[in-house]
Amino acid sequence: MALYGAPIWAGTLRTRSAVLLRRPQRAIALRVARAYRDNSHAAAGLLAGSPPWDLEAKVQSAVYWRVLAVRREENWPAPQEVRKWREEAREVLYEKWSERLEIPGASRDLVAALLTGHGCFGWYLCERVGREPTTVCHHCDGRAVDTAQHTREICPAWAEPRAALAAAVGGDLSLPALIRRMISSEEAWLAVASFSVTVLTQKETAERSREDDANSLPQRRRRPGRRRRAFAARIMPP
Numbered sequence: 376m377a378l379y380g381a382p383i384w385a386g387t388l389r390t391r392s393a394v395l396l397r398r399p400q401r402a403i404a405l406r407v408a409r410a411y412r413d414n415s416h417a418a419a420g421l422l423a424g425s426p427p428w429d430l431e432a433k434v435q436s437a438v439y440w441r442v443l444a445v446r447r448e449e450n451w452p453a454p455q456e457v458r459k460w461r462e463e464a465r466e467v468l469y470e471k472w473s474e475r476l477e478i479p480g481a482s483r484d485l486v487a488a489l490l491t492g493h494g495c496f497g498w499y500l501c502e503r504v505g506r507e508p509t510t511v512c513h514h515c516d517g518r519a520v521d522t523a524q525h526t527r528e529i530c531p532a533w534a535e536p537r538a539a540l541a542a543a544v545g546g547d548l549s550l551p552a553l554i555r556r557m558i559s560s561e562e563a564w565l566a567v568a569s570f571s572v573t574v575l576t577q578k579e580t581a582e583r584s585r586e587d588d589a590n591s592l593p594q595r596r597r598r599p600g601r602r603r604r605a606f607a608a609r610i611m612p613p
């Protein structure tokens with residue numbers, strides 16, 4: 376497979392070999408998505424839901440070298456520790472991937488979140504980050520799992536911005552359809568950016584106030600104060 380031995384060569388990837396590595400992935404991604412040949416690599420990967428292989432290789436490499444460092448001291452790292460390292464490396468991957476999408480301006484992170492699902496969604500906050508106790512959506516009936524897809528296509532709380540989005544990109548709000556439209560039309564880009572900013576800033580505000588509520592519950596009083604945590608967050612990487 377293309378990623379065989381990734382830990383060894385990922386650190387020495389030059390631009391040219393990264394480009395070579397992209398070619399087969401792009402072809403596969405394009406076939407999977409039945410997309411068009413003029414799609415950019417990053418968009419093609421997104422269509423198929425798979426990050427670029429040179430970034431995947433860096434994830435494998437980062438984990439491999441950390442495991443090896445522990446092994447040198449004749450220990451095996453705990454599986455949950457390896458999982459944590461992998462997740463940290465994948466966070467970096469998603470940051471780099473969204474940079475490659477070349478989304479202009481400050482809305483970039485929010486657009487990337489809406490497309491990749493890595494952002495202020497109950498599923499992601501609960502399953503991936505462990506910051507929320509449940510995956511359900513707090514903006515509708517409380518039964519649906521809150522994902523990027525739920526937010527884009529289903530959640531009734533966002534009916535109004537969704538109608539504006541649908542008017543600009545056509546009725547189909549599925550990920551492949553959205554990206555196909557974003558590639559071919561600047562109007563579609565702007566509509567997706569506008570939807571992302573409108574909806575995700577509201578979701579982020581709601582998440583912050585849930586967090587504040589949880590912190591003010593009596594049983595949580597023994598946690599360090601907000602100021603101390605804010606300080607710790609500044610001096611330590613998340």
Ligand SMILES: [Zn+2]
Binds near residue numbers: 514530531532
């Ligand atoms: Zn909802």
